[in-house]
Amino acid sequence: METCGNIGLGFKKKKKMGRRKLEIKKIQDKNCRQVTFCKRRKGLMKKANELSILCDVDVGVVIISNNGAGRLHEFSNTNSVTGILQRYKSHIKEEKEISGEHSKYSSMKIGELLQTTERQFEETNADGFAVTDLVHLENELQTALIQIRSTKVFLQSSVPCPIGIASF
Amino acid sequence: METCGNIGLGFKKKKKMGRRKLEIKKIQDKNCRQVTFCKRRKGLMKKANELSILCDVDVGVVIISNNGAGRLHEFSNTNSVTGILQRYKSHIKEEKEISGEHSKYSSMKIGELLQTTERQFEETNADGFAVTDLVHLENELQTALIQIRSTKVFLQSSVPCPIGIASF
DNA sequence: CTGACTATCTATAATAT
DNA sequence: TATATTATAGATAGTCA
DSSP, X not given: OOOOSSSOOOOOXXXXXXXXXXXXXXXXXXXXXXXXXXXXXXXXXXXXXXXXXXXXXXXXXXXEEOSSSOOEEEEESOSSTTHHHHHHHXXXXXXXXXXXXXXXXXXXXXXXXXXXXXXXXXXXXXXXXXXXXXXXXXXXXXHHHHHHHXXXXXXXXXXXXXXXXXXX | OOOOSSSOOOOOOOTTOOOOOOOSSOOOSHHHHHHHHHHHHHHHHHHHHHHHHHXXXXXXXXXXXXXXXXXXXXXXXXXXXXXXXXXXXXXXXXXXXXXSOOOTTTTSOHHHHHHHXXXXXXXXXXXXXXXXXHHHHHHHHHHHHHHHHHXXXXXXXXXXXXXXXXXX
């Protein structure tokens, strides 16, 4: 058996060899790539968590694996800028629960959501801007984005879209 | 001088001591926290880049430092889900160039943008969903989000908002 | 803030289970 | 697939420039 890394040596395996230097390029062996992905993903998340604690900063990490399903992995210590990714994740999870129940947002039609957002924006504008209103708008638009992305994914994969917008 | 890490030993400095184990909690000494932030941020970005190459996956990292300005640092090897953060970054950069010029989007009023998006969505719907249309919608909404976040930041910092929406 | 230096700590490649 | 092991490559704490 050859090494599965990027060294390209042809030697046969020995028991308990330690790590060897790794060239940074795509790992060709599929199995080894998966093992490395599992390890390094875990390591990256750990580093991100440590950085956020040690230095008191907000950190967000997203990883999307191409292997077939395009699975999403993420770390986030906060809910501000990276909050959209958390919501994205929970939305995907929600879709996988093929129970007929939908959240407040996923069961709303996108067109309605846009109209509501538009109306709320104008109302907000009449009284001048308020941060809380903008936060609300932000959430609305993020939700619309999530729905659009979901729809896009389902169209691309030719799978029936389970959320409310199918009724358009 | 004492060590500035999280060890809490009271010994005096010696020349060229190596690293010592670090407890994962907020580093109290401000200077040392900054140095560690600089190092570990760099390390995290490197790891993220390596992971994306070695394992052929999409990786996005965002770091927002609280220290005063709330600066944004990021890594992204792709433009898909994390693309919004890249655009966010470039938008912030653009704002810092206080030249009177605005991009196509930043000079558009949010209300107009929402109406345009709404209209485009309905037109798209008439012919059924198309991925390219959804991509376009996605971009529109992301831009609206960016503007809302910008406005929010400027409101919170009590600084005049330089982009087009101030005319509302 | 960055950039070295160096001793040490930590992550992880190869491998086996 | 995920985890365990072990030797080693790589990251970095403390420090100075």
